[in-house]
Amino acid sequence: MLIVMETGVTDDRVASVVRAIEEKGLKAHPIPGSLRTAIGITGNQGPLDPAEFEMLPGVAQAIPVTQPFKLVSREVKREDTVIEVSGRKIGGDAFCVIAGPCAVESERQTIEVAKRVKAAGAHFLRGGAFKPRTSPYSFQGLGAEGLELLSRARKETGLPIVTEALDTDTVDLVAEHADVIQIGARNMQNFSLLRKVGRTRRPVMLKRGMSATIDELLMSAEYIAAEGNYSIFLCERGVRTFSNHTRNTLDLSAVPAVKRLSHLPMIVDPSHGTGKRDQVTPLARAAAAVGADGIMVEVHDQPERALSDGPQALYPDQFDALMKDIKAIASLVGRTI
């Protein structure tokens, strides 16, 4: 159920509707808009009666939400969500670029790459401190030490940090260092982890699972929103198909599909989406052209020595060139970069 308040209603009115909802044992999610405030209701077992809410003072309308996802749906909020992180915007007219190494490997590497991607115009630094690896015997990331190095790179460059939280035990530690918490593809349906990041107040970047439908992706975002954290953006990173010329098949149609159904921003990761360095730039251009809200790209100053995913990391010079292409295309489709 979505409660739409009258225009110009006072904060007190909103607060008293929230109280009324909570008194029924339900959860209220106030959603301020440019014109008027709405309040999403979750926690009901069966359908609710709109009449029960429409008689409350200040309520314009109570609308049943037909999609299985509520808080993240366009039905509930028409306007695009725009997330602000240290002065950078994700969503709306902005086109955001997140770049950096797959894994944080050393202070030298992290700061060197951070400086290079900043100089090229990136808005965020990415880097994994906790790495999900198929093999227990592969490099698992530097952990807490890696988070420290990311903090140092932020201090040095001013770039806010995007880094992954792998499990409920380390969410709080990650949240201390990260400006944006990444939830990886393998954890898209790790519901305990989704709930936990939903209870932090850090923005969350949620990656699409390797075989997740758009509905499932939005339901996972709903898990985060249902805990009260509405600063969520999504990331298409390729899906598993028979097509074997790339590591994954980048499903760019996910971007317009998500935008029809949801107000959340969606970016694209052409590095994991293709797994091959020479595919990253053309697919990054395509992501900008298709209407994505940004890209996340892996860059390494010595890809051939990278401890993970070297073959998909761009050389810094390639990233410089990519930024030029992207800026031109993004501005063509009405984006500021």
Added chain:
Amino acid sequence: MLIVMETGVTDDRVASVVRAIEEKGLKAHPIPGSLRTAIGITGNQGPLDPAEFEMLPGVAQAIPVTQPFKLVSREVKREDTVIEVSGRKIGGDAFCVIAGPCAVESERQTIEVAKRVKAAGAHFLRGGAFKPRTSPYSFQGLGAEGLELLSRARKETGLPIVTEALDTDTVDLVAEHADVIQIGARNMQNFSLLRKVGRTRRPVMLKRGMSATIDELLMSAEYIAAEGNYSIFLCERGVRTFSNHTRNTLDLSAVPAVKRLSHLPMIVDPSHGTGKRDQVTPLARAAAAVGADGIMVEVHDQPERALSDGPQALYPDQFDALMKDIKAIASLVGRTI
């Protein structure tokens, strides 16, 4: 095996090498280049000895081809193939736009749509006279009459025609009317049909099968080339995956993947690739940005009355807008449209 001739060699020399190849029971495929001529050899059962050919007068080098596809591979021909049809180019610096209705339905519809897409800047008119339909009870196209209508539309607008040949029986009839013969996704491995169009001298547009790998697509192109028809371009039109928000999953990474392996042009069909009108424009933009050599788009003046695939046809006004977007992006990536 690829024979590279010395630079500046006479046509006679080339002809005598061709004869020498044919005398061994093999097939010779001369491939003129801007610098020098090469000759592809096919028809051998096992490996050939380079020395046998290198001693022929005028031969610079004989190179074994490691890819399973020979004539269509970059190993055999480094330069991009550019196909010319009635003054329009496909490949190289050109970005070509093929547009028109899914099926030819009537003279009025065909000519009306042809005029509209021409006015908007399309280079070719598409339209199906023979339609492959999942159900025997669906509209199967106007057949020969449809081809006549396409010829009339060409006369009226000057647009060359792209239309599908469905079987060996009708290839010759289609070749009489079509400027480019389309081989559809369902026929990508109809090898008898591939051989037959390989024996015509019409340019061929070969669509990727719904579950074909890039290697299989190039092997199918090789079937056409092996018959002596080298005017081939490819078309990505989406593949079958679990992902259910679009009719197919448009695999744009196929474009850079093909360009690494082959000299053939590749265009993208965002209409079949998505199956949804509101997805066509963003994915067409992405196709231009990823480096495709063109797009094929379905346009109908009354999509809601279309006899096939109405939900994916653009309204003429939408096509006008798409052309503007595409022109801007294509020129950004160094293409003339």
Added chain:
Amino acid sequence: MLIVMETGVTDDRVASVVRAIEEKGLKAHPIPGSLRTAIGITGNQGPLDPAEFEMLPGVAQAIPVTQPFKLVSREVKREDTVIEVSGRKIGGDAFCVIAGPCAVESERQTIEVAKRVKAAGAHFLRGGAFKPRTSPYSFQGLGAEGLELLSRARKETGLPIVTEALDTDTVDLVAEHADVIQIGARNMQNFSLLRKVGRTRRPVMLKRGMSATIDELLMSAEYIAAEGNYSIFLCERGVRTFSNHTRNTLDLSAVPAVKRLSHLPMIVDPSHGTGKRDQVTPLARAAAAVGADGIMVEVHDQPERALSDGPQALYPDQFDALMKDIKAIASLVGRTI
């Protein structure tokens, strides 16, 4: 539309209803049943009015068919179709085994393998004379000579022949030699070919395409039936997925799914379905257990020398062992082998 005749109605009555249908420009397909005759109607553009037919003498009921496939649907014919070929049955209580080499390579090989599979209890000999090959440079089969060799093997062993027709040009030639015409996976939607085999009176084995849904498979069978050939059985041979430990992913659930929707028999091809010799026997056992009407298995006396698909061919001794397993399982699920 399905016309159900009254029980015990005379042949004349049926004939006059057929005439009445044809006079309306429609096509009538009489379907004799054990209790009473039905007549399928196809060829209508829009919905038909049952009342128009129910007033004809001898008609019990006219029932609109809701499935997109008509003649092959269970709605139209409740009882399982049983096809008889030279005294062997396909469908019903029978479990049929089709075995032989992938390709006919020589008289010695064909007859040797035919004798071995007959001795082991196979009911049909398979062998490709016309081979669809991904590469134009691979062995394409012995063609007409291969068909002669198959006829000789039939004479020698009494085994009826299953062999593939690749195109409309060779259907008639194949029909002269084959007891069952195979339509391969790559041709499942070669509609011209389907129509052509629909006009022969040979039984047809239709293989599921690599990325075909069950509905599409049944629609392709409908193409054959709509031409008047009702002796059709289907074959699951694996579909394309990301799963890379086998050549294809054998989708055994297709068998019960087809049986719910259609009266046609369905067999399973574990050789192409897995592509690996050591997977063939376990998956053949599973096919028998899941309720398939038979299996088609590749056997070669010298797999390591096979001209195509050697790695998936069983040695004759392995086939002997497989037959023992299959007989036991088939009889457990109520089948006679």
Added chain:
Amino acid sequence: MLIVMETGVTDDRVASVVRAIEEKGLKAHPIPGSLRTAIGITGNQGPLDPAEFEMLPGVAQAIPVTQPFKLVSREVKREDTVIEVSGRKIGGDAFCVIAGPCAVESERQTIEVAKRVKAAGAHFLRGGAFKPRTSPYSFQGLGAEGLELLSRARKETGLPIVTEALDTDTVDLVAEHADVIQIGARNMQNFSLLRKVGRTRRPVMLKRGMSATIDELLMSAEYIAAEGNYSIFLCERGVRTFSNHTRNTLDLSAVPAVKRLSHLPMIVDPSHGTGKRDQVTPLARAAAAVGADGIMVEVHDQPERALSDGPQALYPDQFDALMKDIKAIASLVGRTI
């Protein structure tokens, strides 16, 4: 690296080799065999020198392991792993049947279903207390109370319990009540959870992820084994493909594929694998025939009222019939049930 000890070597010798390994900063995994003991070594960053270990007293041979998975590979242990739980065996000649409701809903339902499946011959009771649900608003399971109900059902029927652990926070609680801890498909690459169950001493059933390859499945099992818990069995439960007639595509070829590579038992879940009640029995029969070590089947006394996955739950009578079929087929392929 795998250390093979001499036959008849004393426990002291084994212990001193373990110490020698640990002194090099590596991890030793003793693997007792019927003939002789082996010791797996993990934790090395690069390749180890066999000579370093072969000179230790009692060591017969040091063999580098070529597969990316070590402890779970057949290279390291030739004999099938057999897991014993309260007198029931999983693996070897046994065929084990795990049955029960999708979710524990009430004491009545749990005990009623437990009694029914026990009477039919099931060896284990399954039932979810913690349920992973796509929507945050769906029934999430009874949690701790559900575990209590399962314990009560075990007391009542003697059936050991298989139930899912969803996150690291609840593993210990689940381990207190469960005889076998299930790791679900969505958590197959939740590496923190895998490590945590690896540190319990409960047997673990690891389900294949929806888009996991066999190698990835075995690598996830390796995570558990690397922590010292070797009582692992795997479960095929269907993968995501384009094929839409079932909820997932049950990939039965996974069973022989796993058995070639690994000594771990593998069972099949036809309930999730198909998602449709009328598909469960045929696919369960196929699972027995393909050589699986068991099946896991959902049974509910009132499927139409089930709080989750009702459409795939068998009625108790259907389960009775299934058990008869399975017993016959399992014994045919050399299994005791």
